Amino acid sequence: MITQCPIQPNTTFTYQFHVDGQEGTLWWHAHVSLLRATLHGIIIIRPKSGSYPFQKPHMEVPIVIGEWWQMDLMKVDKDFANGGVSDDPGADATGDTRGDNPASATINGKLGDLNNCSGVAEDNFVMNVEYGKTYMLRLVNAALFSEYYFKVAGHKFTVVGADANYIRPYTTDVVAVAPGETFDILMVADAPPCRYYMVAKANQPPLPDPQIPEFISNGIVQYKNTPSNADNCRHEPLMPKMPDQHDTLASFYFHGNLSGLPGHPLxxxxxxxxxxxxxxxxxxxxxxxxxxxxxxxxxxxxxxxxxxxxxxxxxxxxxxxxxxxxxxxxxxxxxxxxxxxxxxxxxxxxxxxxxxxxxxxxxxxxxxxxxxxxxxxxxxxxxxxxxxxxxxxxxxxxxxxxxxxxxxxxxxxxxxxxxxxxxxxxxxxxxxxxxxxxxxxxxxxxxxxxxxxxxxxxxxxxxxxxxxxxxxxxxxxxxxxxxxxxxxxxxxxxxxxxxx
CATH class of the missing domain: 2.60.40.420 (Cupredoxins -  blue copper proteins)
Known part of the structure; x- marks a missing residue:
């Protein structure tokens, strides 16, 4: 109800928009209540010339961090609009809605093997890579509630874009991505060929702030042609050391270390x-x-x-x-x-x-x-x-x-x-x-x-x-x-x- 009215039931609406001057990753989502939890997608804007201001990656891989909800999202929205108090008498004795939380985090819609919903571990998102090649991870945080730390064990990142704008390349082993943010990240597959966990972990302020469950999801980076007899590949994938869920300084320093490219006309x-x-x-x-x-x-x-x-x-x-x-x-x-x-x-x-x-x-x-x-x-x-x-x-x-x-x-x-x-x-x-x-x-x-x-x-x-x-x-x-x-x-x- 700001720039336009909602798209009405059983109707269609066509957007026409310009992306002049923008290259990189954006995303679209619903803007009614909490429906963007599942109504969202990625937008990729590639350079018309085909050339990047950095080494062209061998492959681009969208990585969308989201949340798995098992609740009526319209009701959750109404609860928060009502001051965080549910009108459902079954919520609890006080009507407190701190239980209005997602069930888990996801990576590309996959719950990951930390979840066991039907007696077996849930599937991980698996990213297959070849040794020596460079991959561009187009990272989007589509979650409703949390900023996430993102890491891949055994690998470093070079952040080259943010919100469809190029930035000065910044090398790090952890990315902090808040809801709404997007980052373009180069990752070179230069670790010993094996399997490595890709982890998205939510942060939150410590007590006395209201606390919500710790949300985390695992994916896997898997090297092609991994030797079956490799000693370091016989067990679980290598897990990265993640920041503590109450460590918000890692986000502060990550965002503070980013800068743009000079010479913008404005x-x-x-x-x-x-x-x-x-x-x-x-x-x-x-x-x-x-x-x-x-x-x-x-x-x-x-x-x-x-x-x-x-x-x-x-x-x-x-x-x-x-x-x-x-x-x-x-x-x-x-x-x-x-x-x-x-x-x-x-x-x-x-x-x-x-x-x-x-x-x-x-x-x-x-x-x-x-x-x-x-x-x-x-x-x-x-x-x-x-x-x-x-x-x-x-x-x-x-x-x-x-x-x-x-x-x-x-x-x-x-x-x-x-x-x-x-x-x-x-x-x-x-x-x-x-x-x-x-x-x-x-x-x-x-x-x-x-x-x-x-x-x-x-x-x-x-x-x-x-x-x-x-x-x-x-x-x-x-x-x-x-x-x-x-x-x-x-x-x-x-x-x-x-x-x-």
Whole structure:
């Protein structure tokens, strides 16, 4: 209901889109409720010239990390939209939905031999390789809930692309891929011919954050023509040493070590002048049930948990999409009330104080919980340069936040731990060869700064790619006008706008 209405039952819809300037790996997925758990696929954009800015691989292998669900995904979505509390009396004594979790992780749809669903080990995804050849792994995280660490025992990777953009080659033995992210990875089959485990393992913040099961899936890299009498191949495949599930620093350093290619045509513009500055806090708060003006918080059943941007939890339009309303105005009696997304959080505090994680009555968090529901939009003039600093918080949890912007790539200028400091941290901005992406992993208890050019007219969704955060309202809309439109800087006359 942002750029378009959902595709209706028993109908078809044809997308036509340009991929000019993009090469590498993208993906498509459903955007209604949690249905993207199974409604997704990979998009591969190869160079028209046939040549890469690195050694051409012998073969390309899509690797899609996903999750296996044995639950009604529409119900799970409703549970989270209801503040993480189920209306099913059989959920448990409190209605808590922390049991609303997938059954397992998957690699290319395979559960892997860690699972034993029918008395025998489940099949692994098997990647057959030949010694000495180079393989491009097109890695996608299509999971709903978790960032994953990805490794292949006995092998190193060279990361050469991210979100359909080339990057400076970066060598590592572990890749951290958040929901929504894609990476193009070169792997040379240079280990002794044998079998090696390929592992995808989810990470999560440690206690006192709410804990979910550890999700992990195994695949196998298997060399062709492996000698049957090789001593090191008679037993189980070699297992890589994985980061601990509570180790989020490995993700921080992986993402921080990536950089883009210099010379992008928009780099000069984003260096020279910034038209709009936004500081967006990402966290969880509460609203009162029944739209009451006040209520008890701190875990009380009088309030509902929401996820927010600057303490505003997004409310979806119901009668028409935002782009349709902007183009055609009020039709068939449909009305829409929008609010401007605040440029800053409503109050300043120590955003990353771990003492704010536990939800307890009477604590400091209770004062910070109050939030509100609204359909928020931020309007930009055509070709404006926009800087957004995302600040993760510790309110009710300390998750990282993979932030994804539709309709754009953006430059990732810097990331850091703690509270963003505009005087100190702007000096750390990479304005020479910043990473160009469409999803940025905002670190746990930290921040990330991006810039983009508003050169694509339309209504574009900005949201966290953790599906439970989307369901709970961690999203907003960036609206961009073409330069010729008379109200490019103003508000649309046919949509009533309440100033936040």
């Amino acid at each position: 780099l000069t513009q984003i260096k020279d002048h910034v038209n709009e500055h936004l500081l967006i806090s990402l966290g969880k708060g509460t609203i009162c049930k029944g739209n009451k003006p006040s209520c008890k918080r701190g875990g009380s059943n009088e309030s509902i948990e929401v996820a927010y941007m600057n303490n505003v939890s997004f409310s979806y339009p119901e009668k028409m999409s935002l782009l349709e309303a902007r183009q055609y105005g009020n039709r068939n009696g449909a009305s829409m009330v929008l609010q401007d997304l605040p440029s800053r959080p409503p109050r300043s505090f120590n955003f990353t104080d771990p003492k704010l994680i536990p939800v307890v009555p009477g604590g400091e968090l209770e004062r910070l919980e109050p939030s509100r529901k609204a359909t928020t939009v931020r309007r930009f003039a055509h070709n404006a340069t926009v800087e957004v600093v995302f600040q993760s918080t510790a309110t009710m949890q300390s998750d990282s936040n993979p932030m994804h912007l539709h309709g754009h790539d953006f430059f990732v200028l810097a990331q850091g731990h703690g509270n963003y400091n505009p005087v100190r941290d702007v000096r750390r901005y990479n304005l020479v060869d910043p990473l160009l992406k469409n999803t940025v992993q905002v670190p746990r208890l930290g921040w990330a700064a991006i810039r983009f050019v508003a050169d694509n007219p339309g209504a574009w969704f900005l949201h966290c790619h953790f599906e439970f955060h989307i369901a709970m309202g961690m999203s907003t809309v960036f609206s961009e006008r073409p330069s010729s439109h008379p109200s490019a800087m103003g508000q649309e006359p046919y949509i009533r706008t309440d100033q936040a």
